[in-house]
Amino acid sequence: MAFCSFFGGEKYTAHFENGSYGVRLFCHWTLPAQRLLQWMGAGKMTAGVRQASGKLFRLRPIFAPAQGLMVFSRDGRGSSTLQAVQTRPLPAVDNGSTVAPGPKGAESDGSAARRNGSETEMEENPEDGRKKWSEMRIDLGMLPGIYARLSKIRLTGLVVITAAAGFGMAPVPFDPVLLLAASLGTGLTSCSANTINQFLEVPFDSNMNRTKNRPLVRCQISPLHALLFAGATGTCGVLLLALAVNPLTALLGTANLVLYTCAYTPLKRLSVLNTWVGSVVGAVPPVMGWTAAMGGIDAGALLLAVLLYSWQFPHFNALSWSLREEYSRSGYRMMSAVDPDLCRRVALRHSLALSVLSFVFPVFSLSTWMFPFTCLPFNAYFGYRAMVFYFQTDRRSSRKLFFSSLWYLPTVLLLLLLHKPRAVYESRINQPEVSEGLPGIS
Structure with missing residues (x-):
């Protein structure tokens, strides 16, 4: 396409055809940066980017070129091994229209229009048999x-x-x-x-x-x-x-x-x-x-930050538990994939810490003393879901903890706003303003 042609896409055609899927994508996204480095006279640095991309994906393979899918598996002793899983191409998906059967090579007008209107289309180059990118069209x-x-x-x-x-x-x-x-x-x-x-x-x-x-x-x-x-x-x-x-x-x-x-x-x-x-x-x-x-940071800002900080551990750890196989396959080092026991312990600790934190807000006059007692049933249920996730370690318990975290945070924030100490705020608001004029001038 014109975009990749401007950024030197023809030079990497062989790399696109011979490399793995991850390498092709990585090189495709870094073409603008590589072309910019070439324009600035940094040819050696551009070659280093291509070489580093190949090393990166050889060290952490994502897709095998044609034989199958490379995945990491863990045994009972905690060691990881790389295995090849045979795959087969997926059948073509027709978006809402049925193509009548016909002779080989025949196609309907709808499918031809969809192929011609696609944003990234490969065309055959008759001169050297290589493929090139067509123009990207965006609706x-x-x-x-x-x-x-x-x-x-x-x-x-x-x-x-x-x-x-x-x-x-x-x-x-x-x-x-x-x-x-x-x-x-x-x-x-x-x-x-x-x-x-x-x-x-x-x-x-x-x-x-x-x-x-x-x-x-x-x-x-x-x-x-x-x-x-x-x-x-x-x-x-x-x-x-x-x-x-x-x-x-x-x-x-x-x-x-x-x-x-x-x-x-x-x-x-x-x-x-x-x-x-x-x-x-x-x-x-x-x-x-x-x-x-x-206009500044004080105890109120820090307590709100601690509230959001602790809430994210049970929220994200529960979410990542159901995706740990995918995280492992993609090379992401998440707690759920690398250390499942730590993932469950951290989620439980911070869920219980949220219950204790609700009693700290009244100490700094950020809420009335009714706030921690109003939050008590919500904190108890949230801690219960984290405890079930800690002991059962299955997808069902992780999903329930995740969905509980979705309503827990807005509920606690709303209760904080409803239990603001009005008397303290009104005294702060009614303080006389300090004149910013010169001495003797009001």
């Missing part, structure tokens, strides 16, 4: 849905909700315009982080049923287009937080963006510590909401 009507999937819109919505909860808990007069600016800036920053995360994980997302239909994996959008979208949303989000909210909130948003893309994302294939780093990332949005309202 503008599909862009909003593609952008939503790139942004992980449900995860971004949860981030915005937690940031709004932090804003609402701050003991200051409510400012809806400031809340809107803080929520929009936080959401745009989250969209950018999630898009960059998908761009970096395309070769590995293709091996998981949960992520194989993401836009970049399905080639519904070019990697350059995705990076431009990530840059635009990230820049607009940080600028909005800096200009319409305050510099501290913008700094937190930028730091969280860097932490998610440059620390959490690569750690997923290196160490189980990625879960702890990811929990820190998830704990920052309520702090951003608090600093947007208050």
Whole structure:
């Protein structure tokens, strides 16, 4: 296609044809960077990128070229072995239309139109018999849905909700315009982080049923287009937080963006510590909401961060338990795949810690003393589900713990807002303002 032709796609045709599926995807997504390095005169560095891509996938094979699927298996002693599983090509799927049987080579007008309108189509080069990419065509009507999937819109919505909860808990007069600016800036920053995360994980997302239909994996959008979208949303989000909210909130948003893309994302294939780093990332949005309202960080912001930090362990560990085979096949070092006992212990510890944490909020005058007792039945049930998951270790118990975490967090945040100590907040609001004028001038 014109895009890959501009970025030197013809030079890597042989690499695409001979390499494994993961290598082909990795080289495809790094073509813009390689072409940019060549344009800057860094030919040796470009060759190093291609060589490193081959070494990466030889060390951690994802797909065998034609023989079958390479998977990791663990025996009773905890050792991992690499095995080849024979696979066969899937039959073609007809999207909603039935093709009448006919002679070999015959096809209906509908199937021909679909093939001709596909975004990534391979055409035969009559000169040298090699294949080349055709032009990518994107339906503008599909862009909003593609952008939503790139942004992980449900995860971004949860981030915005937690940031709004932090804003609402701050003991200051409510400012809806400031809340809107803080929520929009936080959401745009989250969209950018999630898009960059998908761009970096395309070769590995293709091996998981949960992520194989993401836009970049399905080639519904070019990697350059995705990076431009990530840059635009990230820049607009940080600028909005800096200009319409305050510099501290913008700094937190930028730091969280860097932490998610440059620390959490690569750690997923290196160490189980990625879960702890990811929990820190998830704990920052309520702090951003608090600093947007208050302009600083104090005990209230830190307690909200601890609440989100502890909640993410039972939430994510329960989710990853059902996906541990896929994580292992893709090379992700998650607790559920590397150390299942640690996964269950950590989920139970933090579930019980949430019950204790609810009694700390009244100590710092962030809620009334009715709050921990109102949360008691919810904390007890959430801890019970974590305990069942710890002892039974099956998919059914992990799913129940995961779905319990989905309603637990918004319930606790809502109860926090309902049990704000009004008297303390009103005394804070009614304090006389300090004049900022010159001495003697009112």
